[in-house]
Amino acid sequence: MNTTPTSTPKHSIAVIGLGNLGQVLAETFLAQGHPTTVWNRSPGKAEGLVAKGATLAGSAAEAVTASELVIVSVLDYETVRQILTPAAAALQGRTLLNVTTGTPAPARELAAWTAGHGADYLDGAVYAVPQTIGTTEAFVLYSGSSDAFTTYEQELKLLGAATFVGTEPGLSSLYDMALLSGMYGMFAGFFQAVALGDSAGIKATEITELLVPWLNGAADALPGFAQEIDSGDYATETSNMDINAVGLSNILNATRAQGLGTELLAPLQALFERQIDQGHGAASLARAVESLREAYVPTTDPAAVPAT
Ligand SMILES: NC(=O)c1ccc[n+]([C@@H]2O[C@H](COP(=O)([O-])OP(=O)(O)OC[C@H]3O[C@@H](n4cnc5c(N)ncnc54)[C@H](OP(=O)(O)O)[C@@H]3O)[C@@H](O)[C@H]2O)c1
Numbered sequence: 001m002n003t004t005p006t007s008t009p010k011h012s013i014a015v016i017g018l019g020n021l022g023q024v025l026a027e028t029f030l031a032q033g034h035p036t037t038v039w040n041r042s043p044g045k046a047e048g049l050v051a052k053g054a055t056l057a058g059s060a061a062e063a064v065t066a067s068e069l070v071i072v073s074v075l076d077y078e079t080v081r082q083i084l085t086p087a088a089a090a091l092q093g094r095t096l097l098n099v100t101t102g103t104p105a106p107a108r109e110l111a112a113w114t115a116g117h118g119a120d121y122l123d124g125a126v127y128a129v130p131q132t133i134g135t136t137e138a139f140v141l142y143s144g145s146s147d148a149f150t151t152y153e154q155e156l157k158l159l160g161a162a163t164f165v166g167t168e169p170g171l172s173s174l175y176d177m178a179l180l181s182g183m184y185g186m187f188a189g190f191f192q193a194v195a196l197g198d199s200a201g202i203k204a205t206e207i208t209e210l211l212v213p214w215l216n217g218a219a220d221a222l223p224g225f226a227q228e229i230d231s232g233d234y235a236t237e238t239s240n241m242d243i244n245a246v247g248l249s250n251i252l253n254a255t256r257a258q259g260l261g262t263e264l265l266a267p268l269q270a271l272f273e274r275q276i277d278q279g280h281g282a283a284s285l286a287r288a289v290e291s292l293r294e295a296y297v298p299t300t301d302p303a304a305v306p307a308t
Pocket of ligand 1: 099
């Protein structure tokens, strides 16, 4: 009896776009023994990868033809379209994974276009810098074809923790926009804090030393707020809208008194005030999200309908 262990054949992978991210993606697959074909507008960027065993394709279509999983990592969706249009016929039967950052609508359009050429589509939102790809710090959110995710899950896990967030192709991008919104909100608070400190001669570094642990502690309130938002039950005995509106009003007044602009926090006060005007002053601060929801109109744009 032959007892030689059989190893599963490695999927062939193309990486199109060898910028900072694409380089590391290709290196990661090469290091794990995957047949890896690369293509980049400026072919010189492929030299190091070719030295490590990658095949340099003469065109994007050639890279697609050579591979089961085709990963595109370029500047923007317009560039993705420009690169893939001449390679469209080669996509049949393959999986396209696009990790180029964008918004949900073009991800849906690209998924529909890809399906029209007989290929599966995955959209990936990468939470890593090239240096952390493949480490425990990195994670990637995927949406689109669940079959494709299952087929290539082992390869995707080489890049970082891999989470499939849903079959609607724009979802990973929507998650991305949501998480980045939280980050920019935090940055906005930081800019406000250091400007206020600076107006009184306090160094940004001094404020930041206190701010970081304070924000880490404040982040602990978010899961509770999230539960209130999901349940729609905003009853609270702790931090209500009235008390926070007074607190924020104090901050705005102090900011003006220091001769600084209030552009960052004044809109937040407007959200609080709308809730108070509607009689929700005793409700949890989390109810501020309802002021944003007032402006939400469900779209009837056919381009926004998830591609099947
Ligand atoms: N770097 C990160 O930390 C990171 C993390 C998460 C997500 N991302 C996303 O991943 C994507 C790539 O990021 P990156 O950091 O690798 O960017 P990058 O280093 O600036 O590389 C850009 C890539 O796009 C190509 N490109 C630009 N314009 C082109 C055109 N008109 N035609 C053909 N190719 C073109 C470049 O080709 P040339 O070499 O010929 O210029 C290069 O391969 C972006 O969408 C980015 O938001 C990056």
